[in-house]
Amino acid sequence: MDSEDAITRRRLLRAVPVAGSVAVAGCSDQTSEETDNGAATDGNETESENGTADETEAIPDPPNIESQIIQRDKAAITNVRHVVDGTMTWPSVQWVDTVDPTLLGVWEATNEQLYFSSNRKFVINSGENQYNGGYATRNGTLYLEYESGTSQEIQYQTTSGRSPPILELYQNGERTAAYEQSETEADQRGPVEVADSLIAVTEQNPTTKREDVQSGAVGSGFIVSPDGTVVTNAHVVGAHQNSEETAYERFAVKQSNAIRQELASDGTLTDEQLEASGRRLYEEIMSYYEEYGTLKDVSESVSVLNGKATTDDDLEVESWSAEVETTGTVYKEASGEPSMGRDIAVLDIDEENLPTVTLGSANGLSTGEKLYVIGYPDIGISELFDDTNTTLEPTMTTGIVSARRELNTGINSIQTDAAINGGNSGGPMYNSDGEVVGVATFSPNDAQIQDIQFGLPIEIAAGFLTELGIENTTGEMQAAYEAGLEAYWRGDCETATAKMETVLDLYPDHPQAQSYITNCENGDAPGQDS
Incomplete structure (x- = not known):
């Protein structure tokens, strides 16, 4: 039998029933005995009526190691979810175009000429002097930003009911200048330029807007003690994040998506225009929320999901509330740059008689040895399947130990070509003896790198368990x-x-x-x- 298909000796001996061996049909009670004709039998044959020996029924071979691991430990491999809830409130907002189309063109008075373009640039020719800069308009006020760095606010009014139109400028309610329009200019802005000209302002009679926000992360974990100790990654439970920042970031993502959907509904924008316009409007609306919005009632929770059998042999999702007992550092600075830390978290759920995995050791793990990674990758295909059957169906990926590398933080790691996708984080990595030797943790930042993933040796998790006085036991x-x-x-x-x-x-x-x-x-x- 191939060694990879063999049952771990330690586990096999532990599983042998105490009350004797299994009876095999046709076996005698003795190891060797004489038959009527004086021939010896070894207990694997029996005498038939015609005096010939029949072979005993063959014992089936055990499944391969992959199937053994899944069948034995599937119930102990969990889905871990970290959720942050909050409520965002803000005064109702409106979009204002900072370009007034009636202002575009050339305006002239004695010894002075003004020019305003649709790209928000202005030129002032006054005698022998010329001034340039950018401008914006809002509610009858002209905001000038000169190239010299100085700025100016002027009240204005255009009169288009006469020919030629008149531009009047005011200071403190007093008219200071008047210009006649000598040249008109059409608004030549495209959708990106229009988006760049829009600002978000509070409505004149605002109402309070409110939106509930929920953000979360999904990962994997595994139960190591029958009374509910779960090991996962620290980043899965948000150890590297501030809960308020997490909720705010989720709110920002929702706003970004809403803006892009609104722009896309027009149907006339190219992908490039959609991206540029969406980015500009997003930046502006988030600036408004930062200034006027309030994030309240922020809370966070961690839950562990597992399968629960039902009377009709179906599988339900069972969610257990979890307490974070301890976490390592997700990121650690090395040579002035962020790097990976001891990215491990230990959770506790208030249950008993739970299924558990068996922890091994990564100390002897070397390049070329087989690895099996199990977890719940969030790979965006859940809508294709029936949730009742696949929500808690873990995925196994196989590979080898590609290398043993020490991170620049001094932490040892396990490099593998076994796939580790988002959602796999915190899941167990098994050796060919069916023991957990690592925790699936991270991928390289370079998306072009293929088939290189990393896990942390199980010794790091075991260190946290020892600090908490927790043993990996089989209940x-x-x-x-x-x-x-x-x-x-x-x-x-x-x-x-x-x-x-x-x-x-x-x-x-x-x-x-x-x-x-x-x-x-x-x-x-x-x-x-x-």
Whole structure:
């Protein structure tokens, strides 16, 4: 048998039933005995009526290591979610165009000429002097910003009911100058220039606007003690973020999306125009919210999701509230630049008799050895599937240890070509003995780099567990489940059923135990006739 398909010796011995070995049909009670004709049998043969020996029923081979890991530990691999809630309030807003089309063109008076363009540039020719700069208008006020750095505010009024139109300038209610329009200019702005000219201002009679905001992160984790200790990444539970900043950033994303949808509904903008216009309007509206908005009632929570069996053999999502017991540092400075830290978090959920994984060691893990990564990648395909069947269906990716690298922070890492996508963070990395040797953690910042992902050695997580006085243990329920699974793989449905019934007595919500009992009852277990 290939060593990768073999059951870990430690786990196999732990799973062997105490009350004797499994009876195999046709076996005698003795290892060797004489038959009537004096021939010896070794216990693997039995005498038939015609005096010939029949071979015993073959014990099925166990599944490959990938299937063993999934069947044994699937219930102990969790989905972890960090949620930040808040409420944003602000006075109602309106968009104002800072370009007044009636002002565009050339205006002349004795010894002075004014020019205003649609790209918000102005030129003043006064005698032998020329002044240049940018301008904006709002509510009858002309704001001038000279190239020299000085600025000026002037009240103005254009009279278009006569020919030629007149531009009148005022200071403190007194008219200081009047100009006749000698040349007109059409508004030549495209959609990007128009967006660049818009500003967000409070409405004249504002109302208070309110919007609930929810932001979150999704990752993976694994249960290491039957009383509810879960290991994941610190960044999954937001250890590197301020909750108010997180909620505000989510609000900003919603506003950005709303602006882009509104612009796209016009149907006339190119992708480049849509991107540039959307970016400019987003920057302006967020400046308004920063100045006038208030983020209130901010709270955060962490939950651990797992599967729960139902009476109709379906799978429901069970959510447990979790407390963050401790976290490492997500980012750590090295040579003046941010780098990865001990990105581990330990959570606690108030449950008992939970399924658990077995922790191994990454110390002897070397380049070329196989790795198996399990988690819940957020890969944007959930809308294609029935949530009741796939919400908590973990994904396994396989690869090898590509390298063992020390980060510039002095922290050791495991480099692998096994895929680690968003949502996989915090999930377990297994060796070929079915033991957790690492925690899937991060990818390179360079998106062009392919097939290079990183995990942290399980020793880092174990260090946090030791500090908290927590041991990686196998509880009574998990021990019964593993013993039942071993019996099921070798075709011993009697033992498998008894063990799985013990599992359900201790943990009625176990998502898989009943399925093995059902398979045995239906003749679908290994070694049974199909």
